[in-house]
Amino acid sequence: MTTHWNYPDPALQDELRKIANAIVAPGKGILAADESKSTMGKRLQDIGLENTDEYRRKYRQLLFTTCPTLGDYVSGVILFHETLYQKADDGTPFTELLKQRGIIPGIKVDTGVVPLFGSNDECTTQARYASICQANRIVPIVEPEVLPDGAHDLERSQKVTETVLAYVYKALADHNVYLEGTLLKPNMVTTGQDCPTKANPAQVAHATVTALQRTVPSAVPGVTFLSGGQSEEEASVNLDAINKFQGKKPWALTFSYGRALQASVLRAWGGKDENVTAAQNELLQRAKANSLAALGQYTAGTVAGKAGEAGLFVKNHAY
Numbered sequence: 314m315t316t317h318w319n320y321p322d323p324a325l326q327d328e329l330r331k332i333a334n335a336i337v338a339p340g341k342g343i344l345a346a347d348e349s350k351s352t353m354g355k356r357l358q359d360i361g362l363e364n365t366d367e368y369r370r371k372y373r374q375l376l377f378t379t380c381p382t383l384g385d386y387v388s389g390v391i392l393f394h395e396t397l398y399q400k401a402d403d404g405t406p407f408t409e410l411l412k413q414r415g416i417i418p419g420i421k422v423d424t425g426v427v428p429l430f431g432s433n434d435e436c437t438t439q440a441r442y443a444s445i446c447q448a449n450r451i452v453p454i455v456e457p458e459v460l461p462d463g464a465h466d467l468e469r470s471q472k473v474t475e476t477v478l479a480y481v482y483k484a485l486a487d488h489n490v491y492l493e494g495t496l497l498k499p500n501m502v503t504t505g506q507d508c509p510t511k512a513n514p515a516q517v518a519h520a521t522v523t524a525l526q527r528t529v530p531s532a533v534p535g536v537t538f539l540s541g542g543q544s545e546e547e548a549s550v551n552l553d554a555i556n557k558f559q560g561k562k563p564w565a566l567t568f569s570y571g572r573a574l575q576a577s578v579l580r581a582w583g584g585k586d587e588n589v590t591a592a593q594n595e596l597l598q599r600a601k602a603n604s605l606a607a608l609g610q611y612t613a614g615t616v617a618g619k620a621g622e623a624g625l626f627v628k629n630h631a632y
């Protein structure tokens with residue numbers, strides 16, 4: 314930690330701040346399509362497909378050739394390393410397809426989590442990640458995920474989330490990270506997966522916003538929640554409740570969903586070319602639902618989806 318330090322030059326501050334704000338523009342959020350090869354393998358296996366380079370490419374092509382309306386709801390896509398260099402059948406680079414839709418391409422830059430020595434099976438990535446991103450003109454999406462495994466209640470989940478977030482912002486301050494040019498990607502505060510009493514959306518919203526109020530500086534432009542094993546519909550309804558919640562909310566509160574934006578898409582596709590349009594339609598519908606939820610305007614149950622209610626929890630989820 315050093316106190317002799319210069320803020321990034323004004324041009325870099327402007328650039329980072331503008332990108333971060335564009336990503337969390339009203340009614341917009343992120344499609345997290347950054348599953349590693351092995352995680353993508355599990356998704357493909359679920360629909361009976363082999364984990365080949367070509368199937369992964371075809372699936373991402375399906376996502377990124379969805380009609381340009383997608384850009385009305387999705388402002389950014391997080392890509393996995395191999396996808397950054399892949400192209401559609403007609404030779405158009407995926408990043409170009411995204412730009413044509415007004416979507417900002419991003420990339421997962423960590424190389425996966427490693428066990429945190431001495432902890433209870435917790436994992437970590439490199440702590441200087443955010444600072445390195447900014448030095449390279451990339452907006453870091455800082456993702457401290459408290460997994461939902463366990464039978465804990467909402468209060469316990471809130472306290473642990475607050476503890477983790479407080480630590481994260483101390484670390485970002487220690488590393489002189491320019492907060493206006495960052496986004497936070499936390500879990501929502503929910504009851505543990507095995508908790509006998511499940512919190513309702515209003516309770517989730519209260520606990521989540523309270524945890525954020527206590528820990529996240531107002532300089533941060535936006536909070537883009539991960540879906541963390543919630544079903545597609547739960548993730549939309551909870552995000553909507555968070556935005557409807559009356560209270561101090563100095564940040565945009567939106568989505569950066571992986572599973573909760575793709576479960577129905579994968580199911581509708583099933584690896585068949587003739588299903589591509591139906592699968593893209595699933596993506597559009599769920600993206601629209603989340604866009605409305607980010608504005609606090611989603612009506613529960615209005616988007617069904619092939620896997621809308623399916624639980625997406627994965628025990629000891631890691632990537």
Ligand SMILES: O=P(O)(O)OC[C@@]1(O)O[C@H](CO)[C@@H](O)[C@@H]1O
Pocket residue numbers: 345346347348349352391456539540541542569570571572573631632
């Ligand atoms: O919790 P979700 O919304 O499914 O995914 C959140 C996420 O961080 O975890 C995934 C790792 O599998 C990433 O691809 C994704 O960005």
